[in-house]
Amino acid sequence: xxxxxxxxxxxxxxxxxxxxxxxxxxxxxxxxxxxxxxxxxxxxxxxxxxxxxxxxxxxxxxxxxxxxxxxxxxxxxxxxxxxxxxxxxxxxxxxxxxxxxxxxxxxxxxxxxxxxxxxxxxxxxxxxxxxxxxxxxxxxxxxxxxxxxxxxxxxxxxxxxxxxxxxxxxxxxxxxxxxxxxxxxxxxxxxxxxxxxxxxxxxxxxxxxxxxxxxx
Amino acid sequence: xxxxxxxxxxxxxxxxxxxxxxxxxxxxxxxxxxxxxxxxxxxxxxxxxxxxxxxxxxxxxxxxxxxxxxxxxxxxxxxxxxxxxxxxxxxxxxxxxxxxxxxxxxxxxxxxxxxxxxxxxxxxxxxxxxxxxxxxxxxxxxxxxxxxxxxxxxxxxxxxxxxxxxxxxxxxxxxxxxxxxxxxxxxxxxxxxxxxxxxxxxxxxxxxxxxxxxxx
Numbered sequence: 001x002x003x004x005x006x007x008x009x010x011x012x013x014x015x016x017x018x019x020x021x022x023x024x025x026x027x028x029x030x031x032x033x034x035x036x037x038x039x040x041x042x043x044x045x046x047x048x049x050x051x052x053x054x055x056x057x058x059x060x061x062x063x064x065x066x067x068x069x070x071x072x073x074x075x076x077x078x079x080x081x082x083x084x085x086x087x088x089x090x091x092x093x094x095x096x097x098x099x100x101x102x103x104x105x106x107x108x109x110x111x112x113x114x115x116x117x118x119x120x121x122x123x124x125x126x127x128x129x130x131x132x133x134x135x136x137x138x139x140x141x142x143x144x145x146x147x148x149x150x151x152x153x154x155x156x157x158x159x160x161x162x163x164x165x166x167x168x169x170x171x172x173x174x175x176x177x178x179x180x181x182x183x184x185x186x187x188x189x190x191x192x193x194x195x196x197x198x199x200x201x202x203x204x205x206x207x208x209x210x211x212x213x214x215x216x
Numbered sequence: 217x218x219x220x221x222x223x224x225x226x227x228x229x230x231x232x233x234x235x236x237x238x239x240x241x242x243x244x245x246x247x248x249x250x251x252x253x254x255x256x257x258x259x260x261x262x263x264x265x266x267x268x269x270x271x272x273x274x275x276x277x278x279x280x281x282x283x284x285x286x287x288x289x290x291x292x293x294x295x296x297x298x299x300x301x302x303x304x305x306x307x308x309x310x311x312x313x314x315x316x317x318x319x320x321x322x323x324x325x326x327x328x329x330x331x332x333x334x335x336x337x338x339x340x341x342x343x344x345x346x347x348x349x350x351x352x353x354x355x356x357x358x359x360x361x362x363x364x365x366x367x368x369x370x371x372x373x374x375x376x377x378x379x380x381x382x383x384x385x386x387x388x389x390x391x392x393x394x395x396x397x398x399x400x401x402x403x404x405x406x407x408x409x410x411x412x413x414x415x416x417x418x419x420x421x422x423x424x425x426x427x428x429x430x431x432x
Binding site: 064067 | 276280283284287289290293294297300301304381384385389393394396397400401404
């Protein structure tokens, strides 16, 4: 029974790692699409975000089946409940990246980013991509201690998010309302993506070390 | 055992209804604060959103304890997993309302809404408040069939959300970037609030009728 349960936990972990990889790749495509007005990547990101949604639903069903069959308690139960929450966060991350790609799509062949903010969004996108890769690592192996670097990168994303507002609200900002709307929303999506990474990191930390890792 | 379980389910349901009531009240205060530049209501909304966060966490702990002690299966298990998800949605709804209040706070004593959009936001806020009240009803008694009216109201919120963008992106829009940023984000928050209501309604419908209701 224990053996079967460990195999099932392993399956849950593998699927979470896979979905985290998908969400990360979607952010990479969305960011490239947004920063370089690449409509092909934008479409890929949007389509992939839909798939992540399905994968997350399938994972949730698996978790519910395990809960029903194994009636886990204590840490095992917490791992499974955390898996449900992490799956929800990953699905949101993919959706947020999809929204960024959607903005790039709407403005194509034009750019959604005025010159003054190109560097800011390039950095934000790169940070979100890095954060996504850290989630993949964290879910694959809870022994790694990434909490601090995740917090530092999230703080930097928040800083860039504020910089976007400062830029837009400055007297020198002469761009039209379309740019203002696009960068406001895109900045918010980048910031929320990073927030979800922090949430996931907190959940994995909470499970400390041990069984979650032992499923290998 | 069954008796105890039913009492515990009832407790979960009561707490969900309470948190839904809180989130709804926060949206009411936030909307009034945002539409009428009322800083007292804004502060109340922001403080209450924090409390909802704590209540949602406490509810999640209760659900996990019930899962551990009762090892429910089938519908009972699904009800509890749904309760976790509904709790997460309610927490987000309160947070989104808090963000709206925050914008009102930042702009006080000025208004965050230019004249041209006052009616739109008044209607959006009223719809979100109505939607919140429907969630309270739905969670208190799954026999009520509110799915259709919830969908209609959500569709109207989406329409108003698009109207905000159309207004802002129109050549006649001469407001400064601060207004543009504020209304863009506020509109997004209103729209997401309604989305969560639709999600909750779908989860309650999914549980069809029966036990969830029988906990009375």
